[in-house]
């Protein structure tokens with residue numbers, strides 16, 4: 001019988017500016033994860049995949065997996081490792097865990113991601129972000145902090161497709177309002193269109209609410225097989241139906257699209273993930289996309305096939321991303337409002353899709369049976385997509 | 395020169411906190427790119443086996459995996475396709491305005507090079523403006539040579555600047 005991977009449990013700690021060490025955040029996340037399925041105990045877990053990118057720079061800690069395993073009371077016997085794909089790290093950990101449990105190389109894997117980015121001196125995280133992109137060719141030009149790159153992206157979307165600032169603001173408003181009642185979100189604040197339109201400038205055309213914050217935080221989830229999951233829970237099972245991770249370049253000069261608002265690599269990743277999941281874009285009932293910037297979500301709903309290319313601004317402004325719309329997006333508040341501790345984000349997204357497909361999300365999408373998560377990472381260098389469903393693909 | 399809070403780093407150089415590339419021959423097989431910059435040339439590698447020009451420079455051809463490469467010149471003038479200006483909140487290491495532009499140098503693979511624009515006042519750059527290579531010195535790299543002591547390896551880096559009309 002085929003081993004089908006499911007996401008059994010998930011949780012995150014409070015995200016924001018945290019008075020805590022990175023190992024504290026991982027412990028809080030591991031507890032939130034196991035509290036989600038109380039029958040599951042640390043001793044049941046035989047695998048750990050840690051996703052963190054900045055532990056090496058901001059916490060002076062490499063080889064993080066054994067450190068996190070020990071602090072979280074885990075004694076993995078099948079796999080204990082770490083991955084670093086920045087903003088996609090958590091999703092990468094879930095993809096790897098799925099492969100391992102389906103291959104029989106592990107049975108119950110915790111995928112745990114986290115970052116501690118606020119250091120005692122405020123300049124350091126901004127300086128260290130030169131490493132988030134290709135250091136010697138983009139970081140050195142001051143492209144490490146992403147607002148300039150996404151300001152260029154937004155301008156090109158506006159130039160080619162007529163997108164307006166109001167379209168970007170609509171994304172910020174939707175995602176902030178989703179997060180307003182989310183107790184673990186960094187930004188628990190309802191936002192009006194007027195506030196979003198009148199916010200302080202970051203890099204034109206991006207203003208304050210167009211940009212995700214810098215965030216301390218961690219999240220953890222459990223990937224196992226359907227047979228094992230049934231021993232621990234009576235909830236509906238949520239299968240990881242198909243995944244893809246596509247990287248066509250790293251240096252911005254080699255960006256694969258015709259311009260910065262043309263995301264060929266997202267389309268390739270989506271086609272692969274949809275194919276493996278045996279679904280099409282029109283089957284997706286709820287999505288968690290990588291809204292590191294409002295413009296990112298506008299382009300993602302296009303490239304993921306939720307609307308036509310160039311119509312993402314209209315799609316978002318006409319509330320198709322909100323509950324009752326065509327595809328509700330970032331229903332827990334997304335990166336813009338929950339925050340973005342890089343390695344943790346994909347796990348937060350997977351956990352929200354699990355809850356949506358089990359009918360227990362805070363902002364529940366009616367009859368959600370197929371959901372998607374998406375990340376971009378680096379200078380828009382890589383795209384990572386997972387398709388989840390209420391039934392297995394095989 | 396003391397490092398605040400870390401007295402043991404007095405007068406020591408931590409390369410992990412250096413924002414500029416380790417350009418010296420001892421640490422970088424693409425050192426010739428930086429030597430060419432010192433001569434005002436923007437260059438990259440071309441494969442002598444298959445002719446593929448790659449940017450940034452490589453030590454193998456990404457198309458045919460040949461190691462037989464030579465440096466070739468890229469144009470040093472180009473046109474601004476799109477640009478962004480950051481005036482407030484510019485990160486450490488950069489001056490305001492921090493301007494970035496996608497520049498078309500007119501040849502593959504340099505049709506859309508993302509670069510910093512320097513020597514340009516805020517609010518003055520326009521799409522379509524002509525810009526040219528600007529090479530500037532950056533702090534020398536201190537290399538520990540054992541008994542010979544520490545040598546200072548000169549470094550430069552590049553951006554683009556508006557062509558004066």
Ligand SMILES: [Zn+2]
Nearest residue numbers: 441444455458
């Ligand atoms: Zn070649």
